[in-house]
Amino acid sequence: MLPLIAILLAVLMGFAALSVDVGYLRYQQQRQQSATDSAAIAGAAELTYSTAAADVASAAEADATTNGFTGSSTTTVTVSNPPATGAHTSNTSAVQVVISTTQPSDFSAVLGRGPNVVQTTATAAAGSNGSGCIYALGTTQTTTVNSGIINAPTCGMVIDGNVTFNSSNITMSSIGVAGSITANSPTYGDATPMKSIAVSDPCPSLVGCAYLKDDPPATSPCKFTNYTANSATITLVPGVYCGGVTFNSSHVTMSPGLYVISGAFTNNSSTITGSGVTIYQNSGRMTLNSGTFTVTAPTSGNTKGVLVYQPPSNTNVPTFNSATASISGILYFPSVNFTLNSGSNISVMIIALSLTMNSGDFSMPDGPDFPGGPLNVQMVDN
DSSP: OHHHHHHHHHHHHHHHHHHHHHHHHHHHHHHHHHHHHHHHHHHHHHTTTOOOHHHHHHHHHHHHHHTTOOOSSSEEEEEESSOSSSTTTTOTTEEEEEEEEEEOOTTGGGGTOOOEEEEEEEEEEESOOOEEEEEEOOSSOEEEEESOEEEEEEEEEEESSEEEEESOEEEEEEEEESSOEEEESOEESSOOEEEOOOOOOOGGGSHHHHHHHHSOOOOOSOSEEEEEEESOEEEEOSEEEEEEEEEESOEEEEOSEEEEEESOEEEESOEEEESSEEEEEEESOEEEOSSEEEEBOOSSSTTTTEEEEOOTTOOOOOEEOSOEEOOEEEEEEEEEEEEEOTTOEEEEEEEEEEEEEESOEEEOOOOTTSOOSOSSEEEEEO
């Protein structure tokens, strides 16, 4: 009898050991699957800024490391774009992550069981391949569109905070919102708002914007001080304008080049034209009141694509009020809300902390100077 009892006890202890290891492995698999899902989403989100395989892999691997899975002798993290297996192998906007770990058999090893290999797979894909042309970077701010028209069928909107649409007409390839979405009788010509992950400032991926961020222009010596034109016809030249500039009922031609403005830039009922122009709003507020503002950004050179650059240190709020604006280029206001009131028709890329649009008319282009890639990322397979 005693030998039989000993045998039964050994069997029971073996099952108990096996149960403990199985429970642990199940816990590890759930934890590992969550990390794999997160890494796949991070890799797909990176496509917004770079399609280079090394960059996508780096983003996914960094995320996996944050969640406790770093490549080692017992852990491998494999990133594929497009996915190596599954139903999305031809989708270049999809990223697959496979994490494989070797887990010891701490208790059931007494039964001769070797280490266990746990493998988890996840695939995340972008909801759109279009470019982004509206970026609201503030995670706690609210972007509001009131009775406005946004016609941008080939590019999208990325809101890192909240958004409210009031009786607006919006045609965009995608609308990604990380925060809350409030829709009061809007009309969507294409994409509808979707929950998405927050993105970082796209400025480093834009040639001219990156240049101004890394190499801000000198703000002295002053070429002009407190420049004011009243009912005049003038031609401006590039340089440093201290004390701001004011145009009242004038006809102003801006010569191509970089204008550094320390102080307010104010247009009151004037006609301003220019091509190949970049305005560096070092300090003060940019305000366009009734009048005409027809200015385009450079198509080459250091400040390529940038029409207005306001450094993060300048927290004055720019406002376009009832002005007829026919402009193209990047409007960069990373620290403030950009306000566009009625009467404007602009073809630009907007990067701001948030946006308030009242009865305006946006026409957004798509092109090589606008960062492409996914705006909404979601899990498609795991």
